[in-house]
Amino acid sequence: MIKKFIPFYFVGLLLTACGQNVEPPQARTQIPSEHQLEWQKLEYYMFVHFGPNTFTDMEWGHGTEDPKVFNPTALDCSQWASTAKAAGMKGIIITAKHHDGFCLWPSKYSTHTVRESSWKEGQGDVLRELSEACREYELKFGVYLSPWDRNHPDYGTPEYNEVFVKMLGEVLGDYGEVFEQWFDGANGEGPNGKKQVYDWEKFNETVRTLQPQAVIFSDVGPGCRWIGNERGSAGETNWSMLNTDGFAPGADAPKAKVLNEGEIDGAKWLPGEADVSIRPGWFYSESTDDKVKSLQELIKIYHNSVGRNANLLLNVPPDRRGLIHPADSIRLVEFGKWIKESFANNLLAGAEASADKVRGKKNGLFDVKYTIDANFDTYWTTNDEQTSASLQFDLKEDKSFDCIVIQEYIPLGQRVKAFSVEYLDGDKWTLIDRQTTIGYKRILHFPTITARKIRINIEEALPCPTIAEIGLYN
Numbered sequence: 127m128i129k130k131f132i133p134f135y136f137v138g139l140l141l142t143a144c145g146q147n148v149e150p151p152q153a154r155t156q157i158p159s160e161h162q163l164e165w166q167k168l169e170y171y172m173f174v175h176f177g178p179n180t181f182t183d184m185e186w187g188h189g190t191e192d193p194k195v196f197n198p199t200a201l202d203c204s205q206w207a208s209t210a211k212a213a214g215m216k217g218i219i220i221t222a223k224h225h226d227g228f229c230l231w232p233s234k235y236s237t238h239t240v241r242e243s244s245w246k247e248g249q250g251d252v253l254r255e256l257s258e259a260c261r262e263y264e265l266k267f268g269v270y271l272s273p274w275d276r277n278h279p280d281y282g283t284p285e286y287n288e289v290f291v292k293m294l295g296e297v298l299g300d301y302g303e304v305f306e307q308w309f310d311g312a313n314g315e316g317p318n319g320k321k322q323v324y325d326w327e328k329f330n331e332t333v334r335t336l337q338p339q340a341v342i343f344s345d346v347g348p349g350c351r352w353i354g355n356e357r358g359s360a361g362e363t364n365w366s367m368l369n370t371d372g373f374a375p376g377a378d379a380p381k382a383k384v385l386n387e388g389e390i391d392g393a394k395w396l397p398g399e400a401d402v403s404i405r406p407g408w409f410y411s412e413s414t415d416d417k418v419k420s421l422q423e424l425i426k427i428y429h430n431s432v433g434r435n436a437n438l439l440l441n442v443p444p445d446r447r448g449l450i451h452p453a454d455s456i457r458l459v460e461f462g463k464w465i466k467e468s469f470a471n472n473l474l475a476g477a478e479a480s481a482d483k484v485r486g487k488k489n490g491l492f493d494v495k496y497t498i499d500a501n502f503d504t505y506w507t508t509n510d511e512q513t514s515a516s517l518q519f520d521l522k523e524d525k526s527f528d529c530i531v532i533q534e535y536i537p538l539g540q541r542v543k544a545f546s547v548e549y550l551d552g553d554k555w556t557l558i559d560r561q562t563t564i565g566y567k568r569i570l571h572f573p574t575i576t577a578r579k580i581r582i583n584i585e586e587a588l589p590c591p592t593i594a595e596i597g598l599y600n
């Protein structure tokens with residue numbers, strides 16, 4: 127009862143003064159659902175573009191290609207899965223149907239599928255093989271299904287929405303658990319020259335019914351949003367909230383900059399996903415064998431996506447044999463090793479931690495030590511009215527570092543609006559970096575510094591900050 131009449135922070139102060147338990151801060155209005163939180167923790171997974179385009183050297187097939195062109199000679203989804211695993215990825219999303227309409231599974235609702243191809247004399251099913259390989263390698267399985275269909279005779283008529291829903295029923299019903307449904311907003315003309323009016327509500331409803339845990343991707347969600355470019359680069363400021371009223375996937379999406387940065391006052395929790403290909407195109411082409419991104423480029427992409435509060439969807443297109451080409455797999459193994467080694471040794475473990483403000487200080491429930499306990503579920507926070515604070519870490523001896531990772535406790539919402547990092551140089555606190563948002567994860571990378579003490583200043587939060595984890599790495 128009391129909470130109804132007295133501001134929450136006041137109750138907090140009162141309880142602190144009495145040395146009793148203090149309650150956690152109130153969650154913000156926009157918070158992740160349980161599934162969005164699980165999804166965010168995946169951080170990084172593989173995109174696979176595969177289909178007739180692989181064999182015709184095209185990016186957008188016309189839908190008139192002979193299905194017989196699809197004929198991988200040595201398809202091995204276990205090789206994709208083991209490569210993804212070695213790269214440190216947590217799942218694989220495959221183009222079950224791209225704009226050309228070709229279905230990588232023997233759909234009952236199309237005549238342009240693996241069944242009509244030469245592969246395995248029409249007996250094959252790529253979704254079956256990949257979903258099984260994912261289970262074997264403990265990877266999540268996800269599905270890209272393009273509503274734009276340049277082959278289907280019903281495209282451009284209301285019947286096509288029914289066809290698409292039935293296809294969704296097949297891919298979501300027959301292959302086990304799906305962690306993400308990827309909807310491409312592209313809306314071009316079909317074989318009869320007409321465009322389709324997509325029934326997004328029905329599409330989303332179908333996913334929710336068949337795979338309630340699946341996070342639905344499109345430019346505007348409803349589960350996660352496109353980051354606004356295909357370079358794998360989130361905004362330096364990146365809120366996991368967005369206003370979607372009046373917008374739709376595709377041409378009616380918000381401006382790229384808005385998608386890139388999210389919105390501080392966004393009404394929906396809609397975290398960003400950054401997609402990018404390891405090669406210049408989305409589909410395999412022999413002509414790009416020598417254009418696979420360098421390790422340095424992939425590291426930059428990682429910093430600009432995972433390091434800026436977005437998940438990374440890295441496309442790796444299998445070749446005409448149905449295998450990931452060595453040029454890509456060697457790079458991915460290097461990249462996986464870089465990720466593993468870069469964040470293996472938190473120099474803050476065992477540091478002496480202090481903060482100028484702690485919620486219910488005597489009680490210790492929200493102590494600053496929880497930011498270095500390698501447990502996302504415990505966090506440091508301040509009293510409700512305190513919107514700035516400083517955390518200090520004494521490493522007990524000089525150490526060299528070039529990277530700091532900060533994670534907000536997002537189950538209570540995204541709160542930090544401005545923060546800075548400093549180190550003690552002699553007796554002078556010196557700025558390393560000043561930035562805006564943190565979100566689920568923020569990685570700052572800088573030239574190597576050797577110091578014993580660092581300080582993280584939360585300069586502004588809405589309202590009190592909640593910090594789950596901090597890591598310092600070399």
Ligand code: FUL
Nearest residue numbers: 185186310311312401408
């Ligand atoms: C775009 C498509 O048009 C591209 O071909 C690719 O699939 C990319 C991931 O999404 O909208």
